[in-house]
Amino acid sequence: MQRISTEEVFDVLVVGSGAAGSVIAAQMARAGKRVLVLESGPARQMSDLISSQIWARRLKWSGAPVEEAGNLPIGHNFNAGWGSGGSALHQFAVWPRLHENDFKLKSDYGKGLDWPIEYDDLRPYYDKVQAEVGISGDATAEKWRPPGQKYPMAPLPVFAQGRLIDKGFVARGMTTAPIPLAINSEVYRGRKACLYDGWCDAGCPIGALANPLATYLTWAVEAGAEIRNEATVVKVLHDTSGRTATGVEYCDADGARHRVHASTVVLAAFAVQNARLLLASASERHPQGLSNKNDLVGRYLMTHPANSIYGIFNDETQPHLGATGGQLINHDHYSQKEKGKAFGSYQWLIANALKPNDLLGIANTRPDIYGAALDDFMRKAATHMGNMVFVGEDLALAENRIELSEHKDDYGVPLARATHNIQDSTAALAEAAVAEGLAVFKAAGAADPWAGPRIGMHIMGGTVMGEHAASSVTNQYGRLHELDNVFIAGPGLFPSSGAVNPTFTIHALAMRTADHILGNDTPSNSSPGQ
Amino acid sequence: MQHDRRKFLKSSGIALSVIVSGEILRVSPRSAQAAALPYQVLTEEEVATLQGLAEAIVPGAREAGVSHYIDKQLGAAAEDCLLMLKYLGVPFADFIGFYRGGLHSAGRLARLRFSLPWPALSADQAQTLLVEMNGDTDIEWDGPPAPFFFFVLRADASDVVYGTEQGFDQIGMPYMAHIEPAQAW
Numbered sequence: 001m002q003r004i005s006t007e008e009v010f011d012v013l014v015v016g017s018g019a020a021g022s023v024i025a026a027q028m029a030r031a032g033k034r035v036l037v038l039e040s041g042p043a044r045q046m047s048d049l050i051s052s053q054i055w056a057r058r059l060k061w062s063g064a065p066v067e068e069a070g071n072l073p074i075g076h077n078f079n080a081g082w083g084s085g086g087s088a089l090h091q092f093a094v095w096p097r098l099h100e101n102d103f104k105l106k107s108d109y110g111k112g113l114d115w116p117i118e119y120d121d122l123r124p125y126y127d128k129v130q131a132e133v134g135i136s137g138d139a140t141a142e143k144w145r146p147p148g149q150k151y152p153m154a155p156l157p158v159f160a161q162g163r164l165i166d167k168g169f170v171a172r173g174m175t176t177a178p179i180p181l182a183i184n185s186e187v188y189r190g191r192k193a194c195l196y197d198g199w200c201d202a203g204c205p206i207g208a209l210a211n212p213l214a215t216y217l218t219w220a221v222e223a224g225a226e227i228r229n230e231a232t233v234v235k236v237l238h239d240t241s242g243r244t245a246t247g248v249e250y251c252d253a254d255g256a257r258h259r260v261h262a263s264t265v266v267l268a269a270f271a272v273q274n275a276r277l278l279l280a281s282a283s284e285r286h287p288q289g290l291s292n293k294n295d296l297v298g299r300y301l302m303t304h305p306a307n308s309i310y311g312i313f314n315d316e317t318q319p320h321l322g323a324t325g326g327q328l329i330n331h332d333h334y335s336q337k338e339k340g341k342a343f344g345s346y347q348w349l350i351a352n353a354l355k356p357n358d359l360l361g362i363a364n365t366r367p368d369i370y371g372a373a374l375d376d377f378m379r380k381a382a383t384h385m386g387n388m389v390f391v392g393e394d395l396a397l398a399e400n401r402i403e404l405s406e407h408k409d410d411y412g413v414p415l416a417r418a419t420h421n422i423q424d425s426t427a428a429l430a431e432a433a434v435a436e437g438l439a440v441f442k443a444a445g446a447a448d449p450w451a452g453p454r455i456g457m458h459i460m461g462g463t464v465m466g467e468h469a470a471s472s473v474t475n476q477y478g479r480l481h482e483l484d485n486v487f488i489a490g491p492g493l494f495p496s497s498g499a500v501n502p503t504f505t506i507h508a509l510a511m512r513t514a515d516h517i518l519g520n521d522t523p524s525n526s527s528p529g530q
Numbered sequence: 531m532q533h534d535r536r537k538f539l540k541s542s543g544i545a546l547s548v549i550v551s552g553e554i555l556r557v558s559p560r561s562a563q564a565a566a567l568p569y570q571v572l573t574e575e576e577v578a579t580l581q582g583l584a585e586a587i588v589p590g591a592r593e594a595g596v597s598h599y600i601d602k603q604l605g606a607a608a609e610d611c612l613l614m615l616k617y618l619g620v621p622f623a624d625f626i627g628f629y630r631g632g633l634h635s636a637g638r639l640a641r642l643r644f645s646l647p648w649p650a651l652s653a654d655q656a657q658t659l660l661v662e663m664n665g666d667t668d669i670e671w672d673g674p675p676a677p678f679f680f681f682v683l684r685a686d687a688s689d690v691v692y693g694t695e696q697g698f699d700q701i702g703m704p705y706m707a708h709i710e711p712a713q714a715w
C-alpha cells in the first residue's frame with residue numbers, strides 16, 4: 001500500500017459528481033459550507049460533448065468492473081457514467097414524478113417495501129427543483145400526473161414520428177401527453193433552447209438539457225465548492241466509537257492515497273458503488289461493512305425492465321428529429337398495479353430520436369439483418385422508422401443484491417458483484433406491455449412491428465431508506481442508521497422503483513437531504529402547489 | 531507504467547496515432563486503411579479475418595477502416611476506448627482476448643468448411659458461415675459465443691460504416707452536429 005499523504009479538512013465531503021452529488025454540493029456551498037466533491041472519473045467540459053455515438057462512449061463507466069448475474073442483469077456499464085456529471089451528463093432528461101401509489105408497496109399491495117415518506121413529502125422538492133432547472137411539458141395533458149406546480153415551459157414540439165405513433169394510441173382508446181423533459185423549449189434562466197437534433201445521448205453541449213454541467217455542478221463551483229477529479233474514494237473512515245465518520249480515503253490517478261476529513265460525508269457514487277463502498281469500508285466496529293449490522297447493505301437492488309417497440313411506417317417519420325428521450329408519454333395503466341398474473345406500473349416513452357449506430361441505434365434494432373440486405377434496411381429505417389420504449393416497475397427483493405467479489409480492483413478494493421432476477425409477475429408485466437406496444441404500432445399503421453430484447457434500465461436500491469434499522473440502511477433523509485454524519489444520496493435510496501425515470505426524484509430527494517443537513521426541514525423557495 | 535501510458539494516450543488526442551520512422555502521424559482509420567498503415571495489436575492473419583468477416587456482415591466496413599478502428603481501440607486505455615463492448619458486460623482487460631478468440635475461431639471455421647481464409651470466400655460461402663455462427667447447431671468454435679461475437683462485430687462495423695457523418699449521409703439522415711467530431715473516432 002502506498003503512503004498516505006495530505007490531511008485536509010472540509011465541512012462536507014461529497015463522493016461522486018453526478019445527479020445527486022451535484023445537488024448536495026450546490027446546496028451546501030450556497031449555504032456557505034466548505035465543500036469538496038471527489039469524483040473518480042476525469043474532468044469534463046461542455047466542449048467534450050461531441051456529437052457522435054462513437055465518441056459518446058467515453059462518458060460511460062470506466063472504473064472498476066462490476067460482475068453481473070441474474071435473469072435481468074442491471075447492465076451497469078451501460079447505465080452508469082464516469083467523470084464530471086456522472087451518468088447524468090448523458091441522461092435523456094425524461095423527468096416524470098413518481099406517483100402517489102409508488103410509496104407504500106408493502107402496505108398497499110403486500111409486496112416489496114414502503115418508503116418512509118409519502119409523495120406529499122417530496123412534492124415541494126419536485127416543485128423547487130423544477131423551478132430552478134426548468135421542465136418542458138403539459139401538466140394538464142398528463143391526466144395521470146400527481147399534484148404539483150405546472151411545468152415552467154411549454155412542451156417540445158411533436159414531430160412526424162410522434163404524430164404517427166399517437167394515432168395508434170388513439171385508435172386503441174389510449175391517451176398520450178407531451179413527454180416531461182428537463183430540456184428547455186425556450187431560453188430558460190439564461191440557458192439555451194433545444195434544437196431537436198437528438199444528440200442527447202452524446203451529451204447536450206449547449207446547456208438546453210439539465211445535465212449537471214448545465215445546472216447544479218456548475219452552480220456548486222460558482223458557490224465555492226471544489227471538484228477534485230480522478231479521485232476514487234476507497235474507504236469511509238470513522239472514529240473509535242464507530243458512530244461518527246471522520247472523512248474518506250481516496251486514490252488519485254497515480255495510485256497515491258490521500259485522506260480528507262469533514263464533519264459530514266455524503267456518498268453519491270450511484271447505487272452500485274455506494275453499496276460497494278460501504279461494504280468495503282468494513283472495520284472492527286463495523287465488521288460486515290459500514291452500517292451493515294443487519295446485512296441489508298447491497299440488498300433490494302432494482303432495475304426497470306424495458307423493451308423497445310419498432311416499426312417501419314409508410315409515411316416519413318423523420319426519426320432524427322426531437323430529443324432522445326422521446327416526444328410523448330403514456331401512463332394510462334400506471335395507477336393499477338395489480339394486473340392478474342402481472343404486477344406493477346408501467347409507462348411508454350414514445351418517439352425517441354434515433355441515430356443509425358450504437359446499442360439503441362437503428363442498425364442494432366435488427367441484428368438478424370446483415371450482408372447486402374442491411375443497407376436497404378438502413379436507408380428505409382432512416383426515414384420511416386418509429387419506436388417507443390416500455391419502462392416497467394421492478395420489485396424490491398432482498399435476494400437481489402450487491403456483494404463484494406473475491407476479485408479486486410487496481411486499488412485493492414473488492415469488485416462489486418450485482419445479482420438481479422425478476423419474478424414471474426414482473427416478466428408477465430413486460431410481456432403484456434410488449435403485446436400492447438405491438439398492437440399500438442399495428443393500429444398506427446406499422447406493417448410488421450417488432451420488439452427488442454428485455455433490458456435493465458436505470459439502477460436503484462442497494463442502500464434503501466426506511467423507518468427502522470431492521471429493514472433499511474438509512475433513515476428518511478438518507479442518513480445511515482449506524483453513523484450520525486454519513487448520508488447516502490441517489491437512487492440507491494429508493495425502496496421501490498416505480499416505473500418512471502429516476503433522476504427528477506433523485507434531485508428532489510437530494511434537495512431534501514441537503515435541507516435536512518442544513519437544519520432546514522421545510523423547503524426554502526417552495527411555492528404552494530396548485 | 532500503466533498511468534504513463536494513459537497519459538500518453540490522452541495527450542495523443544483523438545486521431546489515430548501511428549509511429550512511422552520516429553514520427554507520429556495522425557490519420558483517420560479510413561485513410562489508415564487506404565495507406566495500409568501498420569497495426570498495433572492485431573496480427574496480419576487476424577486483420578485478414580476481421581476484414582473479411584466484417585465486410586460480409588456490413589458491406590463497406592473494410593474500406594471504412596474497421597480493422598484499424600478495432601486495432602486502435604484495443605490499444606487504448608479503458609477510459610479512452612470507444613468500442614461498444616465497453617458496455618456489454620466484458621471486462622476491459624479481456625477485450626483483446628475476446629476479439630482474438632472470435633477471430634481465430636472464425637478463421638478456423640472458414641478453413642474447415644471451405645479451406646479458405648475469410649477474404650478469399652465467395653459471398654455465398656461467407657453468408658453460409660454467418661448463418662452457422664448465428665444458428666443453434668454446434669460449430670467448431672472456442673472463442674466468445676459465436677452469436678455474441680457476431681453481434682459485437684456487426685455493431686463495430688455499423689459504427690464505422692453508418693456512425694460517421696459520411697455514413698449518415700449515405701442513408702439520408704441529417705447529421706446536425708452540435709460539435710462535429712474532429713475525427714470519426
Ligand SMILES: Cc1cc2nc3c(=O)[nH]c(=O)nc-3n(C[C@H](O)[C@H](O)[C@H](O)COP(=O)(O)OP(=O)(O)OC[C@H]3O[C@@H](n4cnc5c(N)ncnc54)[C@H](O)[C@@H]3O)c2cc1C
Pocket residue numbers: 015016017018019020021038039040041063078079080081082083084085086087088089090091092093094095201231232233234268269270271273277325458459489490491492501502503504506
Ligand atoms: C444513457 C442514459 C440515459 C438516461 N436517461 C435518463 C432519463 O431520461 N431520465 C432519468 O430520470 N434518468 C436517466 N438516466 C439515469 C440517470 O442518469 C441516473 O439515474 C442518475 O444519473 C444517477 O444519479 P447519481 O448521482 O446517483 O449517479 P451518477 O449521476 O452516475 O453519478 C455518480 C458519480 O459517482 C462517481 N463515482 C463512482 N464511484 C466513485 C468513487 N468510489 N469515488 C468517487 N467517485 C465515484 C461516478 O464516476 C459518477 O460520476 C439515464 C442514464 C443513462 C446512462
Ligand code: SF4
Pocket residue numbers: 183193194195196197198199200201203204205206208209322323324
Ligand atoms: S435534442 Fe435538444 S437537448 Fe438533446 S442534445 Fe439536441 S439541443 Fe440538446
